[in-house]
Amino acid sequence: MEKQYDISVILPVYNNVQYLEECLDSVLAEEKLSIEIVAIDDGSTDGSEQILDDYAGKYENIRVFHQENSGVSVARNLGLKKANGEYICYLDSDDRYCPGVLEKGLALCSEKKLDVLFFTYENFFENEIAAERWQNNRVNQPMRKREYPKEPICGREMLLLFKTQLEYRVNVFLQMARHDFLQKNQFSFEPEIIFEDIPYTFEVLLRAERVMALNEVLVKRRIRDNSLEHRPTTVHRCKSAFRSLILDYKLVRHFGYDFPECEPAVIQELAFRHEFVKNTYLELDEENQEAFLRQCSPEERIFFEAAILPRIQKEQKDRARIDRLKDKHREKAEKYKAKIADQKETIRILKKEKKDLQQEKKRLQGEIKRIRKSRAFRLGRWILRPFSYIKRHMKGKR
Structure with a gap:
């Protein structure tokens, strides 16, 4: 019989040899916890696979599973099947845990009998190149800072709070979830897409009954120059954003569109994902837009042309109208500028003449x-x- 652990950390790994040991060591440093690392080597070819095997040979609480390269979703799904912990955490292999936060989180989960506990994280740049390229990413500040209830609430109420307080984060590495809760609801990640966190976290919050959120920084998140999340838009990226939106809609339909505790948050989230898909599509050139549509199934294409394309067409029409107005105002502005320039020149000449007259008078x-x-x-x-x-x-005599 396999040993039971308090926490299973599911760790997908693909060609991260440069950061892997730092990541593993940050988990192993939690010596006060009964914790296992379920590492999934997703077809690494850079030596990461050997580091995992070496660590597994040294530490009995590290189990390594090798698979052909299939993506992070498939890796996490395998990790979920193999995990033995009472609670599940996720970690990316280029990030690291902050000391002692897992211990605090586990104590709270056990005391409050939570389905899910949410933490926060901080970004940091890998190097100056990443800092220059992704300078808009916030660093050295927690991604969630507001106060949340000190007692458990249902996930839908938490979703509404996250949205209301502008602190909704879909990253699964911020979550400590009860294994039984995930198994009972058959949670899994959608294969072959990025943004797989989006539908997963949305479903977690819609299903969970006992949820809390801490303002503790659990993960230091590395912003790399070539991080998957921060790469330029591709057809696959656009398809992934669109697929995650479809999954969100299917989930909403599964619940019968009945969300009395958080309907505004659900609407806001779906609207945000619509906008995200639209913007991602518009970042593609015309050739890649056509390639994206060819990759859609008939059902997906109907949905896209009914729900997304009209927004795009309206925006393009509005943009064209705005451009025309801008051109019209620009022409008027140019005329006014020319007139003002003539008046300024006249004033300059008059001032010079006045100055010349004053000098002549003097x-x-x-x-x-x-x-x-x-x-x-x-x-x-x-x-x-x-x-x-x-x-x-x-004269006086006269």
Whole structure:
């Protein structure tokens, strides 16, 4: 009979030899816990597979399973089947745990009998190249900082809180979930897509009965220059975003569209995913947009053309209208600019003429002043003084 553990950490690994030992050591450092690592080698070819086997040879709480490269979803699904822990955690092989947080989380899960406990994380850049390329990613600050209830609530109420407080994060490495809860509801990850966390976490919150959230940073998340999540948009990326939206809709339909505790949050999430698919599609060039549509099944294509394409067409139409208005206003602005430029030139000329006149006036005033001070002027005034006196006297007699 296999040993039972408090926690199983499911660790998919694909060609991460540079960071793998740091990741494994961060789990092994939790010596106070009964913890196992279920490592899934997803067809690594860079030596990661050998590191896993070496660690498994040294530590009895590490089990390694090798598979052909099939993607992170298939790897996690295999890990779920093989795990023996009472609680399940996920970790990416280029990230690491913060010391002591798993222990605190397990104590809370056991005390409150939780289905799921949510933590938070911090980003950090792998190097300066990653920092330059992905500078918009927030670093050195928790991704969830607000306060949450000190007692368990249902997952739907937590979804509403996450959405209301703008702290909804789908990353599964933030979750510590009770194994029985996952097994009972037959949780799994959708194969062959990225963004596999989106429908998984959405379903977790819709199904869970006892949930809490901690503002403790559990994971230090590495932002790499070539991280899958941060690569440029491809057809596969667009298809994955679209597929995750379809899975969300299927889940909502499964529950009969009945979410009295969190209907605004469900609507907001679906609207956000619509926008995400739309933007991802628009980032593709025309050739790749056609390739994306060819890869859709008839059902998916109908859904896309009914639910997504009209939004795209409306946005394109609105954008064209805005562009026309911009062009129209730009023409008017150019005319006004030209008119203002002419007026400025006229004002400049007038100011120059005014300045020239002022200088001429000043020159003449100086000339007058010089003349008044001259001997000839003073002599002339002295000679003319009697005549001026007679003239004034004659005027007086009249």
